[in-house]
Amino acid sequence: MAGNSQRKGAIKKSGKGNPTAGSGGRVKRGLEGKGPTPKAKDREYHKAHKVAKRAEKAAATKPKRRTSGDAEWIIGRNPVVESLREGVPVNALYVSEGAERDNRLREAFQLAADKGIKLLEVTKSEMDRMVGAGVHQGLAARIPAYEYAHADDLIDVAAVNAEQPLIVAVDHVTDPRNLGAIIRSAAGFGAHGVVIPERRAAGMTAAAWKTSAGAAARIPVAQTVNLTRQLKAYQQAGCMVVGLAADGEVSLPDLDLATGPLVLVVGSEGDGLSRLVAETCDQLVSIPMANHLESLNAGVAASVALYAISEARR
Template sequence: MPGNSQRKGSIRKTAKKPTAGSGGRVRRGLEGKGPTPKAKDRPYHKAHKAAKKAEKTAASPSRSPKRRTTGDAEWIAGRNSVVEALREGIPVQTLYVAEGAERDGRLREAFRLAQDKGMGLLEVTKNELDRMTSGAVHQGLAARIPAYEYAHADDLLERAREAGEEPLIVALDQVTDPRNLGAAIRSAAAFGAHGVLIPERRAAGMTASAWKTSAGAAARIPVAQTVNLTRQLKAYQDAGCMVVGLAADGDVSLPDLDLADGPLVVVVGSEGDGLSRLVAETCDQLVSIPMANQVESLNAGVAASVALYAVAQARA
């Protein structure tokens, strides 16, 4: 029946307007908006952020980050070890004592030293202390050392310039024993060096053992890390320093060294292998330490101490 809206196939009239065609009121929406911007020009695109970062890097001086850290904190476990660390001025962050630990003289001294230095003291369960120290024999006492903050290699030269002195830097090549590193740091501080340089890889770092052997000297003299020791030695040469390496077959005997009063870098190798080939070739001079025939070599810490004493005497 005509006009019957209930009839199948009829059109239901509603208040909404029928959808306009593309040639109607949405024509403006189809108009061109120009070429699509490049990815680096879109503020929220990762390419834009990368370009901005590159611009910022180019505008700053081309040198690596000023400071590096060892990464994770370290632990000193055991009553004697902790007390010695506190006595030597190792920068302990927090002292941890197990619940129910026997209060003997060493524990009371550790508490007193921690209180004098304003350190934190926490009491934990024995199981928790076992977990934190990775199962070390802690005797109910452990100390947490923060990650060491390394200096930049250029800082050692700046330190000498600020002091108005000729630079004196100790570089260690292939020294993997942290006790030798600590001994070299202690000698460097004792004989007026402006810092110690170590490679980032295949070398000892500033562990709790190195701190302990340095007898607190690591808190008074900067230790710098470098990715490539040979390249950094060449950079020191470009800055006006003479680089001398200690070697058993050196061309010059240490007492005859005539470079001691100028800007100097003293390179010390490991006891077993000595200087690596590239480092030895980079040195301006190879210097030997006179010794009795029965002694083949000195460990790195002792060799550094002997050489630095000779340099200090020449400078005096």
């Protein structure tokens, strides 16, 4: 009977008992495409995939550069003009509407034009809101967040210049003006970088930028979570660590380590070197004074020591 599937011989069976008549079913599915061939780096068994994975892992483990946080403001006519003169990096100059055009304001406008810094006019209320507390006198400069170097990279800076490393480490100096003065001296006397602790210490604020007279743009400044650990890392890299201390056993003129790879540690304004940092130093060096009751602040002490080291290296 037509259409009777039970009739003997009506359907041909395959070896596995599956129908093979026509082009549908299993045969049709077998003819379907599997899409484009994956890229080499996406195939797990391919060498390119393994190379890409190693690169991703290296990028993930590399320490990120720290920044000083949000951008900061320099306010007031004299501070802004002085900062522009000294080369402090400025993103933009803001002037409030109706501000009196005196010589300082005109000089600020001219310096901004010479340096290609954009000038924006805002209302006084908007200026007050942007800069917060403080007398801005109708003029403010916005400086970018500072990008710190990696502390381990400072030795590489010396290697590139084929010089013996000279690094200045700062132990809990809290006055940004002292920090700026240390950075300025470090740049002036040929140091390859400055290291500062991340906590309980001054950072690269507007005040530090200004006091450095633009030197912070010419010499790398690095932050470290643990200064003692970083000093030990420098020692393992072949550097001698020398700390400035009023009771140092070696007088600065007698320092015989000045010509080799050296890390100079400058202590805080009042307490000097912390105990762990002092114990880590290979030598403690004192600056001879005419009157033992007198002492130098951190910025001046660093300048004197760096000058002596520079003379010894000539």
